[in-house]
Amino acid sequence: MTALLEVRDLRVAFGAAAAVDGVSFTVAPGETLGLVGESGCGKSTTALALMRLLHGAVTGGSAHFDGRDLLALDRPAMRGVRGAEIAMIFQDPGTALHPLIRVGEQVTEAIRAHQAVSAAVARARALDLFRQVGIATPELRLRAYPHQLSGGMCQRVMIAAAIACSPRLLLADEPTTALDVTVQAQILELLQTISRATGMAVILITHDLGVVAGMADRVAVMYAGRIVEMAPTAALFAAPAHPYTRGLLGAVPRLDQGWDDELPIIPGSVATAIAASGCRFAPRCPRADRSCRATPPLAPVAEGHLAACWHSG
Amino acid sequence: MLRYLGGRIGQSLLLLLGVSVIGFALMHLAPGGPLAVYTLNPTVTAQDIARVKHEFGLDQPVHVQYVKWAFGLLTGNWGYSFFGGRPVGGIVLERLPATLELMGSSLALALIIGIASGIVAAVRRNTVIDYATTTLAMLALSLPTFWFGLLGIYVFAQTLGWLPAGGMASTGGGGVPDRLRHLLLPMLVLGFVLVAQWSRYTRSAMLEILSQDYIRTAEAKGLRPMRVLLGHGLRAALVPLVTLAGLQLPLLVGGALVTETVFSWPGMGLLFVNALGTRDYPVLMAILMVGALVVVVGNLLADIAVAVIDPRIRLTHV
Ligand SMILES: Nc1ncnc2c1ncn2[C@@H]1O[C@H](COP(=O)(O)OP(=O)(O)O)[C@@H](O)[C@H]1O
Ligand SMILES: [Mg+2]
Numbered sequence: 027m028t029a030l031l032e033v034r035d036l037r038v039a040f041g042a043a044a045a046v047d048g049v050s051f052t053v054a055p056g057e058t059l060g061l062v063g064e065s066g067c068g069k070s071t072t073a074l075a076l077m078r079l080l081h082g083a084v085t086g087g088s089a090h091f092d093g094r095d096l097l098a099l100d101r102p103a104m105r106g107v108r109g110a111e112i113a114m115i116f117q118d119p120g121t122a123l124h125p126l127i128r129v130g131e132q133v134t135e136a137i138r139a140h141q142a143v144s145a146a147v148a149r150a151r152a153l154d155l156f157r158q159v160g161i162a163t164p165e166l167r168l169r170a171y172p173h174q175l176s177g178g179m180c181q182r183v184m185i186a187a188a189i190a191c192s193p194r195l196l197l198a199d200e201p202t203t204a205l206d207v208t209v210q211a212q213i214l215e216l217l218q219t220i221s222r223a224t225g226m227a228v229i230l231i232t233h234d235l236g237v238v239a240g241m242a243d244r245v246a247v248m249y250a251g252r253i254v255e256m257a258p259t260a261a262l263f264a265a266p267a268h269p270y271t272r273g274l275l276g277a278v279p280r281l282d283q284g285w286d287d288e289l290p291i292i293p294g295s296v297a298t299a300i301a302a303s304g305c306r307f308a309p310r311c312p313r314a315d316r317s318c319r320a321t322p323p324l325a326p327v328a329e330g331h332l333a334a335c336w337h338s339g
Numbered sequence: 340m341l342r343y344l345g346g347r348i349g350q351s352l353l354l355l356l357g358v359s360v361i362g363f364a365l366m367h368l369a370p371g372g373p374l375a376v377y378t379l380n381p382t383v384t385a386q387d388i389a390r391v392k393h394e395f396g397l398d399q400p401v402h403v404q405y406v407k408w409a410f411g412l413l414t415g416n417w418g419y420s421f422f423g424g425r426p427v428g429g430i431v432l433e434r435l436p437a438t439l440e441l442m443g444s445s446l447a448l449a450l451i452i453g454i455a456s457g458i459v460a461a462v463r464r465n466t467v468i469d470y471a472t473t474t475l476a477m478l479a480l481s482l483p484t485f486w487f488g489l490l491g492i493y494v495f496a497q498t499l500g501w502l503p504a505g506g507m508a509s510t511g512g513g514g515v516p517d518r519l520r521h522l523l524l525p526m527l528v529l530g531f532v533l534v535a536q537w538s539r540y541t542r543s544a545m546l547e548i549l550s551q552d553y554i555r556t557a558e559a560k561g562l563r564p565m566r567v568l569l570g571h572g573l574r575a576a577l578v579p580l581v582t583l584a585g586l587q588l589p590l591l592v593g594g595a596l597v598t599e600t601v602f603s604w605p606g607m608g609l610l611f612v613n614a615l616g617t618r619d620y621p622v623l624m625a626i627l628m629v630g631a632l633v634v635v636v637g638n639l640l641a642d643i644a645v646a647v648i649d650p651r652i653r654l655t656h657v
Contacts, residue, residue, distance in 0.1 A: 079558055109561035121552040124571055126578075126649060135570075136560040171650040187560065 030055045030092065030227050031076075031195060037086040038068070038075045045071045047251035048087070050324075053195065058221060058228040060238030060259065062274070063248035069231045072248075073197040077114055078104050091195070110140040113188035117200035119180035123172040129183045130156075130168030136187040155186040159216060178209035182216070189220055196221070199231045214241055235274055239263065244330075247271050250306040253324060257331040267333035270307045305335070313337050340646065340653060347642055351635045358631040359409060359624070366620055367401045373421045373618040395421060408624065418621035427621045431607060431629060437507055438606030442595050444522060445530035452530075453537025454580070458568065460538065461545035472538055479535035484594050488528045488601035495524060505603035529598040533591065540583050544576040551575070577648050585641025588634045 029052035038046040046068040053059050061069050074080045076089050076096055089096040091112065099107065108114075116122040123132055133155060134148035143151070149168070156164035159182040172180055181201060188196060198217060202210035218241060221228050230241055238245050238259060245262045247255040247270065255268040266272045305311070308318040317336045324334040374391060377383040392398045396407065411418055417427040460469045479487075496504035502524050503509070509517050548554065549572055557571040596608035603609065607626050614622040646653045 074555075077559055079555055105561045105563070107561070108559055114559040116552060116556065118552060122556045124553040124557070124575065125651065126574055127571075135562065135566075139561045139563075139566075171654075173651050174654070184556070187556075 029053060029090075030057075032090045033072075033076070033087070034089070035087040036072065036075060036089060037084075038071050038080065039084045040082070044251055045083075046075065049248070049251070049253055050087075051246050051253060051256060053227050053229060055194065056221070056225040056227055057244065058218075058230055058242045060242030060245040061229055061231045061248060062233065062235055062238055062245055064233055064274075067248045068251040069233075069248055070199050073114065073199050073229065073231060077108060077112065077197065079114075106140070109136055109188075109193070110191045111193050112195045112197065113191070113193040114197040114199065115181070115184045115188050115201050118204045119184050120172065120177055120204070122184055123180055125172055128169055128171060129175065129180075130170075133168075133183065133187045133190055136190045140191050151190065152186070155190055156183075158189075158220070159183075159186045160212075161186070176209075177205050178213060181205060181209075181213055185213075185216065185220070189224070189226070192224060193226060195227045195229070197229050197231070200233070201230075202237065203232070203234075210237075217241070235263075247274070252306060252334065254307065254335070255333045256324070257328075257333075261328065261331050265328070265331075267327045267331065267338035268307075268335045269311050269313050269337070271333075343646070344643070347639055351639055354635055355628070355631055359412075359628060360405070362627045363405050363408065363624060364401065366618075366623060367404070371618060372397070373620065375618070408621075412625075412628065417625050420622050421619045422617055427625045430622060431610070431625045434605065434607045434610050435629070437604060438595055438599070438608060440522065441525055441529060441598065441604055441606060442591055444526045445533055445595075446591065448526060448530040449533030449537050453534040454541045454573075456534070457538040457541025458545055458573065460542045461549060462568065464542075464546065469542075472542075476535035476539050479531045480539075484528060484532060484597045485601050487531055488525075488598060491524045491528050492601070505601075507605055525598050525602040525604050528601070529591075529594050532594060533587065536587060536590075537580075537583070541576065541580065544579045545572055548572050548575045574648075578645055581641050581644045581648065585638040588637040592630050592633060 031053040033052070034050050036046055036049040037044060049068075049072055051059065061072065063069055071080065071083075075083070075085050076091075078085075078096065078099075085097055087097065091107070094103075096104065096107065096112075123129065130149065130152050133152040134145070137143065137148045137151055138145075152168060153164050156167060161167050161179065161182050167175070167179070167183075172183075175183065185201075196217075201217065202213050205213060214237065217228060217230070220226060230238060232238060235245075242259050245255075245257060245259050246253050247262075247268065249270050255262065255266070255271045257267070262271065263275070266275055303321055304319040305314070305322050308314040311318065320336075322334045322336045324332045327333045327338050373395070374388050374397075377388055377391075389398070396404060399407075408418060415428070417431070419426055420430060456472050460472045463469055492504045495502045503521050507518065507521050509521075553575075554567060554571055557567045562570070595606065596611060598604065599606045599608035600612050607629065611623065611626045614626070
């Protein structure tokens with residue numbers, strides 16, 4: 027099976043600091059890949075780099091989508107990909123929608139950016155999309171402004187706009203983090219339904235392993251700009267190979283911070299962290315020893331299961 | 340919305356009342372008066388002065404004068420000029436078109452160049468273009484209007500002889516090109532500071548807006564850069580910019596007064612300065628009220644426009 031998206035050695039730097047440092051992964055057509063890691067580990071940066079929406083950052087590596095390297099496309103071609111072939115939704119639907127534009131128009135403009143259809147046709151399509159994402163009384167809601175809708179409803183609008191052109195890949199950056207718990211489950215279910223019905227692949231970004239558990243086919247765990255473990259979801263939960271993943275799962279008692287608490291920040295400045303070779307998790311790792319001074323490669327520990335740890339064998 | 344509007348109109352009327360009372364009081368309490376020049380004239384007797392004072396009603400208490408004047412204003416009788424005796428309404432209104440031409444053209448210039456340069460400076464921030472517009476704007480904002488007026492006259496009228504130094508048209512009329520030649524320098528001088536304000540304000544508003552999440556959403560949809568910049572960015576900037584338009588009106592009115600004086604532009608500002616010299620109370624009060632009305636109505640329109648643009652305001656002030 028050929029990959030829909032093949033990211034190889036993606037690097038993103040804001041000034042001197044590398045936010046993403048050599049990330050490689052693939053996404054198969056229709057697959058949902060969970061991208062997990064605590065806040066600041068580079069998940070959003072990875073997604074925005076794929077969309078080429080990072081202004082003022084230096085990007086390296088390659089990201090082949092359907093044979094074309096997204097990072098090498100010229101701007102008009104990239105604009106043709108955005109929204110049409112790869113769509114993105116964001117963490118806070120309250121601020122991701124334009125406050126002064128009716129939500130219906132925010133969906134129709136996504137359609138009309140890529141397809142030469144009349145306003146009436148676009149409106150009819152938006153109406154359909156609103157029904158599809160479960161918005162009640164869609165005729166009325168089309169004319170609403172974001173501030174008149176709840177957070178969950180706004181995220182449904184965002185999803186409607188994102189799937190308007192039937193993209194083959196959806197980048198969902200913490201799509202439920204800002205929502206109430208009950209609404210979170212509904213939105214996740216909606217994403218799963220759409221993905222199954224349309225064969226749309228999803229990269230589901232979250233800091234919450236619970237979110238990926240029921241959603242993702244595979245999970246990639248990021249730490250400090252690198253992927254430290256990648257495995258089919260069931261395998262990851264059954265046998266986490268990297269101490270960081272085990273920490274996230276709460277399987278290691280010595281790592282006494284719970285998942286909801288902020289893990290301690292790596293001692294030393296960013297500059298020393300980058301200059302220092304070796305495993306980036308070592309300063310916080312209960313199993314760290316001398317061997318961790320060399321960078322562990324992302325290596326197979328089982329069928330389809332990769333981990334970057336000297337002690338995971 | 341209607342109640343909100345009603346409240347704002349009520350506020351505006353109170354403001355106009357306040358301006359009229361304070362303006363009237365200051366004018367009459369200031370030393371001197373329209374007849375001050377005659378007290379030094381040996382051929383004018385004290386009886387003459389008393390007689391004229393009585394004729395103009397200036398011998399009555401100030402509050403009585405005010406009530407009479409205000410009643411006249413509301414019933415369409417704005418009084419008569421102390422000098423020449425013409426009805427004030429006519430004197431002021433015939434000057435209005437010249438002032439509106441100057442203010443309108445300067446404002447149009449400011450809107451077009453100011454907003455465009457502000458957007459460019461925001462998009463190309465920290466480049467040569469940004470620094471150049473910033474420097475120019477700071478220059479415009481830090482030097483007084485009359486200084487630019489005098490400089491303009493010196494360079495373009497006196498030294499180069501390209502443009503007339505003042506007035507609205509050459510003697511004996513002249514066509515549209517002649518009028519435009521007369522308009523150009525005053526328009527630029529009055530417009531310069533306005534352009535600077537709009538440019539700075541647009542830049543900072545756009546800078547803030549372009550970093551918002553919804554701009555990234557618009558880009559993620561694959562919209563064209565111009566559509567993102569104008570349809571989403573500038574659209575959001577309209578709220579602060581329209582508010583600025585309202586707040587800027589006093590500056591525009593004040594700047595027009597100075598510019599008209601420097602360029603002998605026959606508008607209300609020049610009339611005001613001349614009337615100030617002769618203490619022609621009825622004319623001064625009429626211009627003061629017209630100026631205040633322009634500012635108040637302009638602010639009211641700006642408030643309405645903001646409510647039209649921003650549904651959050653429109654739909655909460657029901
Ligand atoms: N625009 C930016 N400029 C500078 N640094 C940034 C920018 N965006 C993100 N970063 C840095 O990059 C790192 C990764 O951030 P991000 O991708 O947002 O993390 P996540 O989405 O996993 O929480 C963080 O250290 C953050 O401070
Ligand atoms: Mg993030």
